[in-house]
Structure formats: structure tokens, C-alpha cells
Amino acid sequence: MSVRARVRAALTQFLVVVVMGAAPFLTVALAQPAAAATNQFKGVNWADARDNYQSGWVIPSGLTASDSYAQVHSVADSYIKAFQSNLGANTVRLPINPPSVSSSWWSAYRGAIDAALGDGMKVIVSAWTESSSVGKVTDQSAWYSMWSTVIGAYGGNSNVYFEPLNEPYGYSQSDWISLCSSWLSKFSSVPKGRVVISGTGYNDHVTGVGAASALNGTLLSLHYYGYWNSYTQESQWQSDLSGRIGSYASRTVIDEFGAPMTTGIDYLSNHDGAQYQSYLAAVTDTARAQGIGSVYWPGLRDGDTYSMERINGSTLANNNASGVTQVRWGWGY
Template identity: 60%
Template sequence: MPLLTLPAEASAATSGFRGVNWADARDNYVDGWVIPTGLTASDSYSTVRTKADGVVTGFQNLLGANTLRLPINPQSVNSAWWTAYKGAFDSALAHGMKVIVSYWEADTSKNGLVDDTAGWNTMWDRVTSDFAGNPNVYFEPMNEPFGYSLSSWVSLCSGWLARHSNIPRGRVVISGTGYNDNVTGVGAATALTGTLLSLHFYGFWASDTTRAAWTANLTDRLGSYSARTIIDEAGAPMTTGLTYTNGATQDGNVFTSYFAATTDLTRARQMGVVYWPGLRSGDTYSITRQSGSGLAVNNASGVAQLRWGWGL
């Protein structure tokens, strides 16, 4: 997998995040409890922990992942479900994984804004209280804040940082503006100095079929902030028969060229990538599927290309 010639960038500090998202089959935009694939609302803490052990072990052994991104919302945390759901977090941490915990708004809202500020604050108060002392837990105040202008988003994040000042800024992941699609604004905001940044990048956002075009697209979204940025959502179809690892044929298809460009750039700049999704039933992008109490790979070439992007 030869590298393209990529724009120069200072060495990044996020290559330690080799991750996947574990997502709800309904998507993480839900009106009630968010329940990642394989879990059920009736599960106890011990059941969640046992199920998560199988999933996490699969992510580690099959992919080489060391990071898990998990969704929360106020309905999940400010309720009895949190007591059980924490089993997934505890499993990942017990396996030596980093955990990125991110807030999703409700499906009926889905306007890119925090649905209920009081509930959101209560949620984050509880989550940070539970995990502030664990250096492997990272906090992402909101996923895809597309309803906010840059200034209003920076203001909301500044308030979060002030409220949770006991959390080191290096463990806070600030989403890019829009659909997490550009980090240049938040990267330049002095109020957010010292935080990590998150970017989302998908192949359905354009129709380009060359690695060069996709590299230019991604480079513009990063600006000079690669060193602080984790791409915590990026993915491509893994159940449709595409081959991702043949450098001679990566150009010519939207998704193979997109995924090659993304992983070439993250490897070259030593950036973290958290694949969407590591596991989500019914999602053609899911890089694994459930198999017994563990997982199986959906596309070996996709795994190889992802590992390439991780620097493995």
C-alpha cells in the first residue's frame, strides 16, 4: 500500500487512538436509552459486562483496536440503565482500552443542539464523577453539533470545561463544527487550548474517485490541527464485496479511494482513527458482526486498510 505524497504536517500526538465505535442498531440518535448492538434493555450490569467482554476482546484480537467510542444521552445516564450500561465501559477499561464517551441528541430533536441543557449537565456531572479518576476515559461533550455557529459552539464547550475543570483538557475531545466536519475553527479558538479535537469524514460526502482528491478534501478540513485531532468517525461499506488494499485499483471507486486516502493520511501524520462502526447490526459499514459470544470480520481487506491507517 504505497503512500501518496501528502502535505507536510508536524508529528501528531493522537496515533495512540486505534479505535472503533460500538453503536446502537437504531443509530445512536434515539429517544430513550442508547443500547449498543448485542445488549438489551433488560441486561444487568453483570450481563452487560460479560457481553462486552466478548465484543471488546473481538475488537482487540481481530482488529488490533485499543480504543472504544461509546454513546450516551441523558435518558441513558439519568436512569437505572446507567448502572448496567457502565459494564461496557468497565469491560473496555479492564481490557486496557481507552474509552471515548460522547453525547448524542435524541432522534426526535436532531437539530444539532443540546436537547435539554439541565439534563445534559446532570448527565455529564454523573459521567465525569464516575470516570474522572481514570486516565483512559476521554469526554466528548457533543457529537456533530451542526446547529451551532462556531462562536456559540466554542461558548458551550467553554462552559463545559469550566463546569468540569477537574478533567484535564487533554482528556476532552471537542467536536469540529457542523457534522464534526471541520476542526479549523475550534482548533484556532484560544478558549479551547489544550483539548483534543474530533473530526468526522465520510465517502458519501463527495463523488470523487481518486485518492488525490480525497486527500485534498480531508487536508482542508484539518488545517494545521492534525496534531490534536482524532478522526473519531470514518468508515466505508464492508459487506458489499469491495477490496480496499490493492493500491493499483484504489482509484476509480468512491469508497476505495476515500478509505485509502483517509488511512494514508492518518498513517503519514500519525493520527488516531476510530472507525464507524466497529459493530452495529444492519449497517453495511460495520467492520465486524456478532458471532457466538464474540465477533467475526466482515471484510479482511477493510481491516488491513484500517490497520494501515493506524500505523500497524
């Protein structure tokens, strides 16, 4: 999530409450008992320095538009190995959009996915809209075509997961569930356990999508950020986070969460008394205790104060050792 999107999300949080209650006619299922965990996902986002919301190609930091497949693969292989050795990550979440997949960039960009898979990583491929002010698919034909191409390439690989749309805040709950149902029907060859359905709004609640019977069997994506509230006690954050997960912890992956990593904060102290320390402690303690997988935002994004890593020559270096330790705690290390 970009700085611009963070501000917009903070200003519109109250609308989510309205959206969540706007569809009494939805067909829902009773909460299923926890039968599994998602803590196999220990991941990071690799994002475009300009923002993943692009009208053109999405190009994660360290790559360039002129790169060939071999060049992308080489850079990605180095960065993925750094995510593994520096952080202990086993998952990377990568952005796509229709312009990126319908063009020559796709043949090069596949090098990033292939390098991650070759290094034994899980890959979550997530679609961004082409504008940060829309929050919904603007060209459904292009969106389906994009996914047909991506699933055609990676549908048979059990380590690739598909997130139809990041932060669908432009949809009501009922419309979002309907669109996801259509996506699942169109791509029925993909096992539901490899589909990651975004929570409503800014992925900020999964209770609505979790209760929808049409989406049974899918994973659920939750985003959660420390600027959404001003709590300074870990218990306050934990209570707030719990309400966003509800009874769906066994299906939930927190595939965006993050805090400042370039400002010198010590995340191993002051868990009761400081906003971001208490926030990160709450997320990671909750994830660890409930077996919830998590994917930090961002593992790498140039110019983002939340970035866990920075480019250091041909590899990556940590920005905040205490932050790394706290995130790894959430992963079960």
C-alpha cells in the same frame, strides 16, 4: 452516524461553509506547531442498531434493556476482546445521552465501560442528542447533569475521554465554541487533553475549534465520509481532508469514518479509480503519515453495511478482510 444522518449531512454540506465564516469576532490563537500525535487512538465505534439518536436509552448492538451489570460486562468483555484480536483496536467510542445516564440503565451500562477499561482499552464517551434533527442540546440542565454523573464516575481514570456532544450541527461556530468553553469551565477538574471537542457542523471541520484560544489543549474530533463527495482519486480525497484538518493534525482524532464492509469491495485495490477504495485509502494514508488517531464507524452495529464486525455467537467476526487491513494500515500496523 446513521443512514438517515448520512443523507441529511450530504444534503447540508454547503451550509457548513456559511457557518464556518459566520463568526469573525471569535477570539482565536495562532496555529500551534505540531508537538504531539494522536495515533495512540486505534479504535472503533460500538453503536445502537436503532441509531445512537434515541429519546430513550442508548443500547449498543448485542446488549438488551433488561441486561444487568454482570450481563453487560460479560457481553462487552467478549466484544472488546474481539475488537482487540480481530482488528488490533485499543479504543472504543461509546454513546450516551441524558435518558441513559439518569436512569437504571446507567448502572448496567457502566459494565461496558468497565469491561473495556479492564481489558486495557481507551474509552471515548460521546454524548448524542435525543433527536437526529436537532444537532444541539435541547435540555442544558439534563446535559450537564449527565456529564456530572459520568465524570463523577470516570473523571479520575486516565483512559477515559469525554466528547461533550457528537455532531453539533445545530450551532453556529461561535455558539458552539461558547458552549464548549462553558463545559470546560464547569468540569475544570478534567484535564483538557482528555476532552474531545467536536468539529463544527457534522464534526466535518476542526479548523474553527482548533483556532479558538478558549479550547487550547483539547483534542479535536473530525468526522469524514466517502459519500460526502464523488471523488475517485486518492489525491482528491487527501486534498479535501487536509483542508478540514488544517494545521491541527497533532490534536485531531478522526473518530468517525467508514465505508461499506458487507458488499464485497476490495479495499486493497483501485485506490485511483473507485470512490470508496480511494476514500478509505486517503483517510488511512493521511492518518498514518500525520500520526492522526482514528476510530472507525462502526466497529459493530447490527444492520449497518459499514459495520466492520458482525455478531458471531458470543463473539465477533470480520465482514471484510481487506477493509480490516486498510484500517489497520491507518493505525500504523
